[in-house]
Amino acid sequence: MTSITLLTGRAAPLPGSDKRSGIDKRPVHAPLALGTEGLAGDEQADRRVHGGPEKAVHHYPFDHYAAWRADLGALALLDAPGAFGENISTRGLTEADVAVGDIFRLGGALVQVSQGRQPCWKLTHRFGVPKLARLVQDSGRTGWYYRVLQPGKVGPGDGLELIDRLAPEWTVQRLWRALYVDRLNLPELQGIAALDVLAEGWRSYAARRLDSGKVEDWSARLEGNS
Numbered sequence: 001m002t003s004i005t006l007l008t009g010r011a012a013p014l015p016g017s018d019k020r021s022g023i024d025k026r027p028v029h030a031p032l033a034l035g036t037e038g039l040a041g042d043e044q045a046d047r048r049v050h051g052g053p054e055k056a057v058h059h060y061p062f063d064h065y066a067a068w069r070a071d072l073g074a075l076a077l078l079d080a081p082g083a084f085g086e087n088i089s090t091r092g093l094t095e096a097d098v099a100v101g102d103i104f105r106l107g108g109a110l111v112q113v114s115q116g117r118q119p120c121w122k123l124t125h126r127f128g129v130p131k132l133a134r135l136v137q138d139s140g141r142t143g144w145y146y147r148v149l150q151p152g153k154v155g156p157g158d159g160l161e162l163i164d165r166l167a168p169e170w171t172v173q174r175l176w177r178a179l180y181v182d183r184l185n186l187p188e189l190q191g192i193a194a195l196d197v198l199a200e201g202w203r204s205y206a207a208r209r210l211d212s213g214k215v216e217d218w219s220a221r222l223e224g225n226s
Contacts, residue, residue, distance in 0.1 A: 008039050009082075023122050030155065053147055061091070072127070086143060088160070098144060100170050104163060107153055117143040117145060119222065133222045137218075167197055193206040
């Protein structure tokens with residue numbers, strides 16, 4: 001059982017911008033309903049690329065904060081969980097430990113790891129650090145998402161308990177390496193395309209690369225306002 005910090009946020013304009021975002025997450029102090037679209041009271045401004053059933057809950061390891069302080073300096077945002085827009089913060093679980101398809105009991109709900117997190121330009125804007133979204137992607141310290149298998153109540157004192165592992169060899173770290181580092185490794189792409197517990201969007205990346213022999217350009221997502 002891993003103890004959690006539970007966080008939510010409302011969509012609001014980013015400081016100094018007319019763009020809205022729900023990236024500013026704050027700890028909650030009472031139980032919340034968790035449904036297939038996420039936690040009650042949690043919002044995403046751009047539902048084209050954020051939220052939805054395959055991205056219902058975002059988990060970011062607090063373990064990474066020390067590395068970010070070493071990389072970026074003593075930023076106030078890094079003093080407490082929530083800097084990366086996460087709904088769940090823990091110690092002791094990272095992308096190397098967690099695999100797509102892993103099922104966890106979270107309070108009264110059941111959740112399943114669905115895909116890794118794809119950082120976007122809003123992280124760069126939030127931190128005020130040039131190209132931070134790309135740094136997050138390149139580091140592999142991305143976090144991951146859950147889909148909700150069984151809705152239920154979740155509270156700040158609840159734990160995260162591993163129930164089952166359906167594809168333990170497919171860690172979030174391995175997926176990251178295949179999609180962002182060794183990007184045209186055909187055996188890895190074939191495995192990802194056939195991985196039925198992985199979110200359809202990520203399987204489609206692998207399928208398109210297998211068909212085209214090319215890697216998609218994510219520069220607009222990482223650096224532009226899209």
